[in-house]
Amino acid sequence: MHDIRAIRENPAAFDAALARRNLPGQSREILALDEARRGKILAAETAAAEQNRASKEVGAAKAAGNDAEFERLRALVADKKAEISRLTEEANAEDAKLRDLLLTIPNLPHPDVPVGADETENVELRRWGTPRGFNFAPREHFDIPAVKPGMDFATAAKLSGSRFVVLKGAVVRLHRALAQFMLDTHVAEHGLTEMWTPVLVKEEAMYGTNQLPKFAEDSYQTTNGWWLIPTSEVTLTNTVAGEILEAASLPIRMTALSQCFRSEAGSAGKDTSGMLRQHQFEKVEMVSITTPDASLAEHDRMTRCAEAILEKLGLPYRTIVLCTGDMGFGAQKTHDLEVWLPGQNTYREISSVSVCGDFQARRMNARFRPVGEKPEFVHTLNGSGLAVGRCLIAVLENGQQEDGSVELPEVLHPYLGGKTRISAAGVLE
Structure with a gap:
């Protein structure tokens, strides 16, 4: 607002x-x-x-x-x-x-955001890691022999239709391990407070984080008026709705793993193969509530939190700043992290980290009280830390071997009972 x-x-x-x-x-x-x-x-x-x-x-x-x-x-x-x-x-x-x-009017871009018409004019800030060389043609995630037994699109289509997946066996355990690893890292190393929040919210919560009215067609609404969250940004950010916080309590830094639901109304024909773009998926979200003077520094800190996950997993990525024409509705400034997917031979988005200024706070009437002064609106930030399904894809594609097996990142071995790979037959070994 x-x-x-x-x-x-x-x-x-x-x-x-x-x-x-x-x-x-x-x-x-x-x-x-x-x-x-x-x-x-x-x-x-x-x-x-x-x-x-x-x-x-x-x-x-x-x-x-x-x-x-x-x-x-x-x-x-x-x-x-x-x-x-x-x-x-x-x-x-x-x-x-x-x-x-x-x-209906989007947030105003921060002055240092590059001006551009679309994603072709985004600006790369840095890269980490070198894409691995393969002595064979790398496959997309759904074609890797180790993955096929544990990624069932046919059954999901029977249950729910297109853009759903049933995960089984080694693949679903890896998916769960990734989520747990992300949460543990954010809590133990990045100082975020873990939360567990509803996935059904009132309409005012969706308005508070600018999902409505702009993105109504991209979301799901129940017959009794609840909305399914597209991300736990909605619930985490709205925990301070209507509040006047003490300045000493800021920043508030939260993280949550949640189911997310998106209708993908504007994505017909995009990423229809595999599980890159699904109606239901899991994401580890990060949300920070800060004072206005601290929000840009917090944006950089949150970006580093997301980058650290990829670095621990050994996944090559690049960090870009979105231009004004590609930036999301509620953002003042956005950093996107794009992970290398050898099966597609390109970088694909795995995290967006945005500072929103007081744009959401005005919608939610979320304020803080500086010492001895009148209440002011807080600044809100959100970012993926990370999208679990897309991270799963990246781990599988980057770890694939010529014999059809997948070598798994060392940091995940403790989460997998000491197992280090998925065999070509789809078994953790």
């Missing part, structure tokens, strides 16, 4: 920031609605003052026996009461229009 006062004070700057996102200016329409709303409010307040004055004079007219004046004043009070009701209703309608418009 945007600060209407900031738009009033500098509409040109607001439109210029939207232009960096390749969007048209919105300040004229916003300010017209704001002026209409404020005009109705002022008129209602004026009518209320006139009603109060007439109400006081009614008694005096009656006491003086001035029946004509008494009737005139009594009629005036009734008229003003009706006028106030009408003006208040009109002001509320203008306010709703203004709010609905502001809810």
